[in-house]
Amino acid sequence: MIRDTSAQDRLVEVKPNRKRRALWIGSGVAVLALLALFGPRIGRLFSAEASVSSSRLAFATVERGPFVRDIAAEGKVVAAVSPTLYATYGGAVTLKVHAGDAVKKGQVLAVVDSPELTNKLAQEESAADAMQVDYLRAQIDARKTRGELQKAYDNAQIDEQGAQRDLARYQKAFAQGAVPSMNVDRAKDELEKARITQEHAKADLSTNTDSLNFDIQSKKLAHDRQLLLVKDLQRQVDDLNVKSPVDGQVGQLFIAERATVAKDAQLLSVIDLSALEVEMKVPESFARDLGIGMTGEISGNGNIWKGLVSAISPEVVNGEVAARLRFDGATPKQLRQNQRLSVRILLDKRDNVLTVQRGSFVDESGGSYAYVVRDGVAEKHPIRVGASSIDKVEILDGLKEGDNIVISGTDSFKGAQRVAISN
Structure with missing residues (x-):
């Protein structure tokens, strides 16, 4: 019979490891704490879409x-303020300034040569002078006609007064038997005739005076209208001299020197630097x-x-x-x-x-x-x-x-x- 090693074996007593158990307990508590702390967050993370x-x-x-x-x-x-200046009438333009030049208000910047407009102004001025002559002649004719009518009215008044005196004499002579009644009747007719003539002369004087005044007024209005036309043409001729509306500086030139432009064409701009x-x-x-x-x-x-x-x-x-x-x-x-x-x-x-x-x-x-x-x-x-x-x-x-x-x-x-x- 072969002997085993049981006689040599001996029981070893294992002592408990307190440090290891404490470590495991601590780890478990930490895990539970983390779950308690981050559990809701982890739940929300998993609930995110x-x-x-x-x-x-x-x-x-x-x-x-x-x-x-x-x-x-x-x-x-x-x-x-940066106005752009335009040509008010067509014609050849002569520039008086260059881009960047300093200018003053009212300074002439460009001149538009327009013989047509200048001649039209001269013709209208001549027509205005002729209308003024007609207006003055109408005043003279009115005074002459008014004088003749006044003369006729004055003569009619004198004739009426003479007829009244003749009637008074015939009536006095008839009362004394010196003249027949036929002479008295004739004197009455003459007085009535003189009265009618005087009334017509007065009416003619009044009517013709109004007519003459109307004629004078008509010629005056025609002359005034012509003067307004001349004034407007004179303004247009003055506007041929393109002037700066402000103190400033010439900005951009839109045309070349001596260029022929149409009405309302852009010429240049002015910049008000103030x-x-x-x-x-x-x-x-x-x-x-x-x-x-x-x-x-x-x-x-x-x-x-x-x-x-x-x-x-x-x-x-x-x-x-x-x-x-x-x-x-x-x-x-x-x-x-x-x-x-x-x-x-x-x-x-x-x-x-x-x-x-x-x-x-x-x-x-x-x-x-x-x-x-x-x-x-x-x-x-x-x-x-x-x-x-x-x-x-x-x-x-x-x-x-x-x-x-x-x-x-x-x-x-x-x-x-x-x-x-x-x-």
């Missing part, structure tokens, strides 16, 4: 503070908030000047509206036309307003919702926005101060209600 990397998104925190709505853009200096404005382009979305008289700031050359909105174009071109600002006070002397300046227009300023940085989420959602980020999950919430500025948007409802939202890149969410944000 999509996952998007945070590198593709932009975030901003909702804040409460001052809210300033303004428009900032680049503008260029333009002349508030009245400069700044023109800027405003996005259409802000144009409705602009108003005449709004204050603004114009900066350039290390200076800042106050400005006022003076004009707003009613037309939208390429999604922009042109607006002009005039300087509030004297125009700076160091500015030049077409010089670039920075412009800022203040639209509104309020305190204690809930705002968030402006982003594409306003345009993508129309300001109706935003994605609020909590524990790595962006959740869709309905919101209501108010006024917008260049860099901020007013929050009226749906968000509170301290909320962190996605302001850009929400197009990748595809309208999902919950989206996980991965690092």
